Amino acid sequence: xxxxxxxxxxxxxxxxxxxxxxxxxxxxxxxxxxxxxxxxxxxxxxxxxxxxxxxxxxxxxxxxxxxxxxxxxxxxxxxxxxxxxxxxxxxxxxxxxxxxxxxxxxxxxxxxxxxxxxxxxxxxxxxxxxxxxxxxxxxxxxxxxxxxxxxxxxxxxxxxxxxxxxxxxxxxxxxxxxxxxxxxxxxxxxxxxxxxxxxxxxxxxxxxxxxxxxxxxxxxxxxxxxxxxxxxxxxxxxxxxxxxxxxxxxxxxxxxxxxxxxxxxxxxxxxxxxxxxx
Amino acid sequence: xxxxxxxxxxxxxxxxxxxxxxxxxxxxxxxxxxxxxxxxxxxxxxxxxxxxxxxxxxxxxxxxxxxxxxxxxxx
Numbered sequence: 001x002x003x004x005x006x007x008x009x010x011x012x013x014x015x016x017x018x019x020x021x022x023x024x025x026x027x028x029x030x031x032x033x034x035x036x037x038x039x040x041x042x043x044x045x046x047x048x049x050x051x052x053x054x055x056x057x058x059x060x061x062x063x064x065x066x067x068x069x070x071x072x073x074x075x076x077x078x079x080x081x082x083x084x085x086x087x088x089x090x091x092x093x094x095x096x097x098x099x100x101x102x103x104x105x106x107x108x109x110x111x112x113x114x115x116x117x118x119x120x121x122x123x124x125x126x127x128x129x130x131x132x133x134x135x136x137x138x139x140x141x142x143x144x145x146x147x148x149x150x151x152x153x154x155x156x157x158x159x160x161x162x163x164x165x166x167x168x169x170x171x172x173x174x175x176x177x178x179x180x181x182x183x184x185x186x187x188x189x190x191x192x193x194x195x196x197x198x199x200x201x202x203x204x205x206x207x208x209x210x211x212x213x214x215x216x217x218x219x220x221x222x223x224x225x226x227x228x229x230x231x232x233x234x235x236x237x238x239x240x241x242x243x244x245x246x247x248x249x250x251x252x253x254x255x256x257x258x259x260x261x262x263x264x265x266x267x268x269x270x271x272x273x274x275x276x277x278x
Numbered sequence: 279x280x281x282x283x284x285x286x287x288x289x290x291x292x293x294x295x296x297x298x299x300x301x302x303x304x305x306x307x308x309x310x311x312x313x314x315x316x317x318x319x320x321x322x323x324x325x326x327x328x329x330x331x332x333x334x335x336x337x338x339x340x341x342x343x344x345x346x347x348x349x350x351x352x353x
Binding site for chain 2: 083086087173174175176197227263278
């Protein structure tokens with residue numbers, strides 16, 4: 001690592017930081033070059049830079065909301081996200097920009113026209129393409145420092161455990177209620193927290209399930225819900241995804257979750273936000 | 279004197295006009311309220327009183343805030 005530290009120090013550029021003081025930064029081209037030269041993923045290089053008080057430029061505007069210590073934890077984290085559709089596409093975009101080191105994403109679906117109203121990864125040009133292929137390209141496009149592992153399949157009770165193995169946190173970005181309880185059980189078996197969320201129309205909820213705790217999937221049942229009548233409008237999808245992403249960032253940075261054993265129930269039309277203890 | 283009722287998603291059309299001050303009877307429960315509002319019982323999955331999850335048998339008192347939520351799973 002000494003030669004890595006040397007390379008990082010040599011490539012660091014001292015600038016006036018947005019918050020006033022001066023500090024060392026590392027540009028995205030330098031990250032890519034050093035990563036290639038040392039045979040390391042970019043997120044490992046970025047984490048090492050932060051340990052030397054060198055801030056990767058792409059994360060400069062995360063400070064002090066996501067501190068250097070938090071950012072190192074995020075870059076060294078691994079998450080498993082089930083679903084790359086409405087919630088999943090927006091979540092992926094946020095995780096890629098935030099800098100979560102390893103993101104595993106699974107979805108067996110292809111994009112179709114009815115996804116265009118809300119699914120951030122869908123465009124008229126990629127209709128019929130597997131969601132995983134589009135997600136893989138998008139990951140490379142937004143943040144090539146991160147490791148994205150895509151799985152083009154609908155996970156089942158049997159394949160969920162392998163998918164979660166070795167990760168720090170599971171994310172329920174599924175559509176419909178059918179598989180949500182199975183995912184919650186698999187996360188409990190893997191001993192990792194689950195961040196979950198769902199919506200129908202302008203109404204939705206977000207929750208964090210620590211291993212073995214009661215979660216929304218225990219309450220909502222497994223038959224499809226109100227979304228079949230009310231649909232999923234983009235502002236509600238994006239809002240629920242934002243709350244979920246914030247939970248993920250908090251938990252991975254080692255902060256306590258305010259939604260463990262609880263559900264935040266939201267209605268955007270009536271501006272209702274209520275935290276329910278389960 | 280009455281209770282405040284919040285109905286979510288597909289339950290919203292059942293909201294009474296006086297939802298901010300809805301009168302209740304002696305011994306009112308979630309279940310009796312759901313019936314009074316004409317909501318099919320199977321359509322309510324999450325029910326809460328003053329932000330605490332409740333059951334159909336939970337009793338409702340004056341000035342309580344009651345929320346009813348159907349199955350919601352879209353993404």
